[in-house]
Amino acid sequence: MAAAEEASKFSEEANAYPMTGGDGPNSYAKNSTLQRGAGDAAKELLNEAIAEKLDIDILSSSNTFHIADLGCSVGPNTFFAVENIIEAVKFKFQNQGLNSQIPEFQVFFNDHTQNDFNMLFRSLSQNRQYYAAGVPGSFYGRLFPDASIHFFHSSYALQWLSRVPKEVVDKNSPAWNKGRIHYSNSTDEVVRAYEAQHAEDMECFLNARAQETADGGVTVLLIPGRPNGTPHSHPVGNVSFQLIGSCLMDMARKGVVSEEKVDAFNIPVYAMSPQELEAAVEGNGRFSLEKMETLPHVSTHGTVSVTQLVVSHLRAALEGRITQQFGEEIVDELFELYLKKLDEQPSILASGTAIIFLVVLKRKAN
Amino acid sequence: MAAAEEASKFSEEANAYPMTGGDGPNSYAKNSTLQRGAGDAAKELLNEAIAEKLDIDILSSSNTFHIADLGCSVGPNTFFAVENIIEAVKFKFQNQGLNSQIPEFQVFFNDHTQNDFNMLFRSLSQNRQYYAAGVPGSFYGRLFPDASIHFFHSSYALQWLSRVPKEVVDKNSPAWNKGRIHYSNSTDEVVRAYEAQHAEDMECFLNARAQETADGGVTVLLIPGRPNGTPHSHPVGNVSFQLIGSCLMDMARKGVVSEEKVDAFNIPVYAMSPQELEAAVEGNGRFSLEKMETLPHVSTHGTVSVTQLVVSHLRAALEGRITQQFGEEIVDELFELYLKKLDEQPSILASGTAIIFLVVLKRKAN
Numbered sequence: 001m002a003a004a005e006e007a008s009k010f011s012e013e014a015n016a017y018p019m020t021g022g023d024g025p026n027s028y029a030k031n032s033t034l035q036r037g038a039g040d041a042a043k044e045l046l047n048e049a050i051a052e053k054l055d056i057d058i059l060s061s062s063n064t065f066h067i068a069d070l071g072c073s074v075g076p077n078t079f080f081a082v083e084n085i086i087e088a089v090k091f092k093f094q095n096q097g098l099n100s101q102i103p104e105f106q107v108f109f110n111d112h113t114q115n116d117f118n119m120l121f122r123s124l125s126q127n128r129q130y131y132a133a134g135v136p137g138s139f140y141g142r143l144f145p146d147a148s149i150h151f152f153h154s155s156y157a158l159q160w161l162s163r164v165p166k167e168v169v170d171k172n173s174p175a176w177n178k179g180r181i182h183y184s185n186s187t188d189e190v191v192r193a194y195e196a197q198h199a200e201d202m203e204c205f206l207n208a209r210a211q212e213t214a215d216g217g218v219t220v221l222l223i224p225g226r227p228n229g230t231p232h233s234h235p236v237g238n239v240s241f242q243l244i245g246s247c248l249m250d251m252a253r254k255g256v257v258s259e260e261k262v263d264a265f266n267i268p269v270y271a272m273s274p275q276e277l278e279a280a281v282e283g284n285g286r287f288s289l290e291k292m293e294t295l296p297h298v299s300t301h302g303t304v305s306v307t308q309l310v311v312s313h314l315r316a317a318l319e320g321r322i323t324q325q326f327g328e329e330i331v332d333e334l335f336e337l338y339l340k341k342l343d344e345q346p347s348i349l350a351s352g353t354a355i356i357f358l359v360v361l362k363r364k365a366n
Numbered sequence: 367m368a369a370a371e372e373a374s375k376f377s378e379e380a381n382a383y384p385m386t387g388g389d390g391p392n393s394y395a396k397n398s399t400l401q402r403g404a405g406d407a408a409k410e411l412l413n414e415a416i417a418e419k420l421d422i423d424i425l426s427s428s429n430t431f432h433i434a435d436l437g438c439s440v441g442p443n444t445f446f447a448v449e450n451i452i453e454a455v456k457f458k459f460q461n462q463g464l465n466s467q468i469p470e471f472q473v474f475f476n477d478h479t480q481n482d483f484n485m486l487f488r489s490l491s492q493n494r495q496y497y498a499a500g501v502p503g504s505f506y507g508r509l510f511p512d513a514s515i516h517f518f519h520s521s522y523a524l525q526w527l528s529r530v531p532k533e534v535v536d537k538n539s540p541a542w543n544k545g546r547i548h549y550s551n552s553t554d555e556v557v558r559a560y561e562a563q564h565a566e567d568m569e570c571f572l573n574a575r576a577q578e579t580a581d582g583g584v585t586v587l588l589i590p591g592r593p594n595g596t597p598h599s600h601p602v603g604n605v606s607f608q609l610i611g612s613c614l615m616d617m618a619r620k621g622v623v624s625e626e627k628v629d630a631f632n633i634p635v636y637a638m639s640p641q642e643l644e645a646a647v648e649g650n651g652r653f654s655l656e657k658m659e660t661l662p663h664v665s666t667h668g669t670v671s672v673t674q675l676v677v678s679h680l681r682a683a684l685e686g687r688i689t690q691q692f693g694e695e696i697v698d699e700l701f702e703l704y705l706k707k708l709d710e711q712p713s714i715l716a717s718g719t720a721i722i723f724l725v726v727l728k729r730k731a732n
Contacts, residue, residue, distance in 0.1 A: 064511035145430035
């Protein structure tokens with residue numbers, strides 16, 4: 001099948017380090033408060049999108065509404081999002097006096113093959129109102145049959161590129177990213193390599209989704225990125241990566257890690273702007289851009305310091321990759337050093353610009 | 367949703383010890399040769415079933431053919447079975463000159479929530495010709511939306527009951543199974559308790575599948591059982607369980623395990639006869655029984671002794687349960703003792719009767 005062959009092109013090699021699994025203190029499951037905060041803020045926009053943009057006659061004969069969450073990790077945020085979508089769809093049917101036609105729901109939870117699906121499955125609620133399935137694989141390739149999904153959702157996932165751009169780890173390339181681990185504080189060549197990878201990835205993502213989405217199907221994306229026209233060096237997430245990079249270089253100078261390994265290590269995360277997303281959707285041509293909104297600033301209320309929270313999140317997101325490259329034994333030291341640097345200059349994160357934007361796409365009829 | 371609530375009735379608690387995961391020497395993945403042997407023998411019958419019994423116009427508008435394998439474990443047998451089914455369906459289309467109408471395939475791999483889905487997903491072929499999804503949960507409850515599956519397959523799974531019958535672990539019941547771990551060498555009361563559980567389970571299984579199968583959809587079941595009219599004490603598998611039970615009682619007498627724990631331990635495996643299956647299908651009323659054949663005797667060619675092979679299989683199937691009940695530390699000793707007993711009376715297994723039968727069901731139109 002051409003589609004499956006196409007999908008297999010997207011080697012997961014480069015992006016196969018999932019969020020830290022299990023439910024230990026450094027796990028993603030215990031460290032996704034920031035993501036959930038944005039999810040809560042997005043809830044109303046999501047409800048609006050379903051109320052206003054979803055055609056109730058989207059279901060053909062089957063009477064099952066298919067939802068896919070892309071980059072689901074191990075929960076619990078994916079469960080909140082999915083339940084929210086289902087409630088909104090049901091409400092829409094009820095609101096139109098179509099109680100008897102409320103469909104069944106089947107939810108596909110997607111993430112990389114290396115994701116901890118065992119934990120995801122064990123965390124599913126016994127009383128859930130949907131049939132659940134896990135789908136392993138990169139969302140930059142095909143995951144589902146033609147026109148089979150009515151609602152795609154993806155939250156905090158599209159900032160991950162499909163891989164580290166090849167040039168930035170090639171010593172003979174002008175885009176070699178020596179002494180850094182991210183593009184955001186690097187040379188123009190490195191920035192261009194990341195930009196090109198991002199453009200290619202978005203093309204693949206939208207092509208695959210265009211094939212998989214039923215006519216009239218809706219896609220809601222929640223993306224951490226940067227405001228239009230702001231430099232890549234500003235977003236808080238990028239500043240964090242720069243800081244982690246400088247910690248690694250400190251450790252290289254002390255001989256704790258090899259400098260060569262730092263040179264070869266890059267974080268494939270890209271801060272998209274709303275304009276870039278818009279251009280990608282236009283280039284693809286098969287979706288209408290129904291809505292694009294920047295979420296209000298997320299407050300991180302609670303007892304934990306924001307710094308500690310940022311570190312926990314960063315660690316949950318990066319630990320797998322760092323362990324793979326430098327070995328488990330350096331991880332604690334690295335994040336202690338990082339925390340120390342943050343404490344010394346607490347304003348470094350506050351000064352960064354960052355946005356989370358929500359996008360609603362609708363599949364044009366074929 | 368009523369269906370999901372219904373499904374949640376089937377607590378997985380009692381049957382939540384999957385085949386040994388991973389790919390170590392005692393894992394199911396390395397110890398499923400016997401099952402594959404039967405699978406090979408079944409291949410021709412499966413092809414026949416698809417050629418003769420599957421209506422090519424079963425697909426409605428969607429043009430995706432949905433296959434589910436129930437009790438898939440971690441592979442590789444499930445992959446062989448699924449690829450075989452897909453080849454046969456494609457061949458049927460080609461054979462009728464409908465090359466251009468060959469559908470896409472989506473395969474749902476189902477097993478208990480405690481199954482090692484991570485390993486299953488990592489074992490999926492990169493070049494597979496289908497979209498893959500994992501579905502956790504007991505197949506004695508609902509797993510899929512109404513009328514959504516075109517082909518169900520289940521091999522070596524339906525001998526597992528949904529749970530140990532309550533009475534057999536109840537000291538105050540006449541069906542208390544003291545000093546044994548299986549019904550097959552026990553009292554009439556215990557046999558009746560297992561029979562009743564099996565009848566109830568088959569009713570649930572067929573009810574769920576009747577709802578989930580598209581009109582005209584085909585179900586192929588491969589079931590290890592016993593010939594009609596033969597006693598439960600005879601099948602090779604049952605003899606193995608009796609022997610394991612006697613080993614445990616030996617160890618209880620030596621004080622290695624507690625006798626109370628042996629009394630409370632029962633293996634929820636039942637050797638169905640073709641007649642029992644037939645009665646269940648008739649009772650359900652929504653499937654026609656298209657074919658029922660006993661597979662030819664499976665030869666276990668190769669370098670390993672049959673005894674060793676049987677032990678390995680038994681261990682892969684039971685290790686999780688035994689560890690849960692008696693602790694990891696007794697497992698090696700138990701299987702050494704078992705092997706010793708087998709060596710002392712090698713004819714004990716050869717004298718048993720056992721069959722594997724293949725059943726083809728077709729969903730009647732609503």
